[in-house]
Amino acid sequence: MKIGILQTGHVADDLVAENGDYPEIFATFLAGRGLSFDNYAVVDGQFPEGPDAAEGWLITGSRFGAYEDHPWIAPLEQLVRDIYATGRPLIGVCFGHQIIAQALGGRVEKFSGGWSVGRKPYVLNGEEVNLNAWHQDQVTALPEGAQTVCSTDFCAHAALLYGDRIFTIQPHPEINRTYIKGLLERRAVGVVPETLRQSALGELDKSTDSDRLADLFALFFREKRIA
Template sequence: MKIGILQTGLVPEGMAETVGEYPDMFARLLDGRGFTFETYPVVKGAFPEGPEAADGWLITGSRHGVYEDHDWLPPLEELVRAIYAAGKPLVGVCFGHQVIAQALGGRVEKFAGGWKVGPTPYRFADGVRTINAWHQDQVVEAPQGAEVVAESEGCRYAALHYPGHAYTVQPHPEFDDTFTRALIETRGPGVVPQGQLDEASGKLGTPLDSAALADQFARFFRERTIA
C-alpha cells in the first residue's frame, strides 16, 4: 500500500543529516507494516496531481501555523477536501491534525494556556498513552461529524476520528527522545518558558506509547477504523 506523505515543515537546520526529514521519521515509525512511501514537500510548493496518486495520505507536523499566510496552504486545504471526498484514508499529526480540521470547517488557535512539550499523557478510549508533544496551536472547534477520541489536560481535541475518512492526532508519535531533546535545545529557548523546557527535559526517558499509535495509523490506512 502506497502512502503519500504531505510534508508541511522542515527539521531544524543542520539536523537532517542525522535524523532525516519528517517523512523519514514517519517511515521509521511505520516500518515493517507493509507500506511504501512517496513524499510531496508541499511546504516547498510540490503537490501530487490529486488524491489518486496514493492509496492513503499522511500530513506531517510543521513549525508554521495553519492560520498563517503561506501560498501553499490554500491548495493544501483543497487537497485535504479532495482526499476526503475521494474516500482515501487520511492521517494527520500536529499541524496535519490542525489543517485537516480547518479545511473541514473546524477552528485552530494559538492556545492561551501555553505550550505542551515533551512526554505528555493523553487519554484515549483504551487508556492513557504517553507521547511526545511539541505545540502551542491546537484545534479549539472540531468540524461537524468529527469524533473526539483523545484529550489531555488543556487540550480537548487531542485526537479526532472522521469515520471512514480520517484519523488525526495532536501529539508526535514520530518524535523520539533524541529529536525532542534537540527541539528543546534549538527551537525552545526564547519561545517556550525555560521552566517548562527544563521540566520536559527531565521527563525524557519516560516510556512512550508511540508504537500503539503507529498500529492505529496502520489499521486506519488498511481498514478505515481505529478500533
C-alpha cells in the first residue's frame, strides 16, 4: 500500500545523522507492515498533485505551530480537506494531529499548562500505552465529526478519530530512545523547564509501546479502523 508522507518539518541538523529526517523515521517506525512511501516536503513547498497520488496519507510533526503564518499552511489545510472528501485514510502525528483539526474547523493553541516531554502514559482502546511526547501546542476545540478517543489530565484531546477517514494522535510513537534522548540533551536545555527535562531523562531506559501503535497505524491504513 502506497502511503504519501506529508513532511511538515525537518529534524535538526545535530540530530539528523543519528536519526534521519522525518520520512526515514516514519519508514523505520512502520517497517515490515507491507507499506511503501512517497515523500512530499510540503514544508519546502513540495505538494502532491492531489489526494489520489497515494492510497493513504500521513502528516508528520513539525517545530512550527499550526496557527503560524507560513506559505505552505493554507495549501496543506486545503489538501487535508480534499483527502477527507475522498475518504482515503489519513493519519496525523503531533503537528499533523493539530493541523488536521484546524483545517476541519477546530482550534489549536499554545497550551497554558506548558510542555509535555518524554515517556507518558495514555489509554487507547481501553489499554494503557506509553509513548514519547514532545509538545506545547494542543487541540483545544474539536471540529465537527471528530471524536476524542484518548484523553489525559494534561492533554484533553490526545487522539482523535474522524469516523473511518482520519486518525490523529498528539504524542510521537515514531520517536525512539535515541531521538528523544537527543532532543532532551541538545534541544530542551533552556526551552523546557529543567524539572521536566530531568524527569524525562530519568525515564529513558523504560520501554515504549511504539510497535503497538505502528500496528494500529497499519490497521487504520488498510481497514480504516483502530480496533
